[in-house]
Amino acid sequence: MSEIQIRELGPAEYKLWDELVETSSCGTVFHTSDWLTLCRDTFSKDLKIYGCFQEDALVGGFPLFIRKMNGIFKVASSTCEMTPYGGIVIKDFPGASVRKQVQESHEILNQLRVFLSNMKLDSIEMKLSPDFKDIRPFTWNGWESGVFYAYYLNLEKDIDAGLSKDLKKNINKSAKEGLVVKKLKDSNLYYNLFSMVYTRQNLSSPVQKIFFDRVIELVERKNIGEMWIAETPEGERVAAQIRVWDKQRVYAWTASSDPSYRKSGANSLIYYNVISDLKVEGHKEINMLAANHSQFTDFITGFNPELVPHYLINYTSQRYKLLRVCRGLFKK
Incomplete structure (x- = not known):
């Protein structure tokens, strides 16, 4: 694979980002620059969108909302209020064999993982879309993960x-x-x-x-x-x-x-x-979104939807882990 470069996108490049979101199976309306900038402006967030380039083509990337916690810790999240999904989007590899897809996608994801680790953030949390199915380049390298769910209803x-x-x-x-x-x-x-x-x-x-x-x-x-x-x-x-x-x-x-x-x-x-x-x-399909709340499950399942998993990945620095341990001891 050709050399990959990762950098922050300027507002003039958001059209490139939206084109990737539109063509990638793991892109959603919540990844678009329109949605992200609306949230940024309404909630006074610090938004960064990073792009992963290969031979001048945008092949992946991720948005992050970054904030300072207690004036010391820098924490980042792929989502914010009223935004169920965010995080990494990468290009699809239609027609490629399973092995080729894994090789190509893991090369991009490993580069993104290294870049994220080098950002010197104390906490990074990404709640990925249900179509982002392979988080192994992160979990194999020390990132934590969690499983959430959605209910899909086939409208056909x-x-x-x-x-x-x-x-x-x-x-x-x-x-x-x-x-x-x-x-x-x-x-x-x-x-x-x-x-x-x-x-x-x-x-x-x-x-x-x-x-x-x-x-x-x-x-x-x-x-x-x-x-x-x-x-x-x-x-x-x-x-x-x-x-x-x-x-x-x-x-x-x-x-x-x-x-x-x-x-x-x-x-x-x-x-x-x-x-x-x-x-x-x-x-053709509706994501009913309510599967992670027990008080809604009985109502939503009355429509006979399909339960679909999606993932959260999380990176935590050593000093932030120590803070969480100290907080836990203090509460006890």
Whole structure:
């Protein structure tokens, strides 16, 4: 393999990055420069995107949000608030044998791993997309790993045939009560419903309204998502969802509802109608995202989805490990 060079990308090179994300199977809408810079600006993050070049072609890379902790430790994460996936993206090798794919991809990944280790960061955490399947160049060299899950629903199958009895009952109940589902772009409404979920738990919202303002503007401008609401016959809006997508699938990015309507079946109706709408629009698959939260599993599995694993990889410096040990002792 030709010599590989890795360096930070300038804003003028973000188009190159987006082209790699678009063509790589492990790239997602959450890897795009539009999404990353939106998060950077909204949450006041320090964003860096690094590119891996081979003969002037971008063959891999990764974004990182970097911050100082306690004024001493430099920690980095591939994701931030409301961003489920991030981290490494590398080019695909279509048509290559398994051995050739492993050789080519591991050469890139090992170079990226060495570069990351040389950045002198105290902690690096990357939650990778489900299509990033081979983390061995990292785990073979001392990185820690963890397994998370997602639920995928095939929209090309008969959705109704896979529904559980309880889900069908709730869908029919809410429909008989006159609830309707429709598309609507309204960040004020979404934020109000989103905040209710946290207020009920005596918690503050993890994001401000401006974040939803900018996401809805982005998905409309780029045609990468839509917002739906569930409304009572009296015109009261009781539930909402925002779904985003890329070339591979839809992501059930965020859903909120008025807690006082928990027993109305509104959540079941809006999930079902949105999925049915996406199917009609020609989308082939939806990542329902809720598999890592036990309180949502029973509801989501009512749609008969497939459980899919994805990985987190983590590097920790010796002094940061010592800090964690000391904190653990202090808590005891």
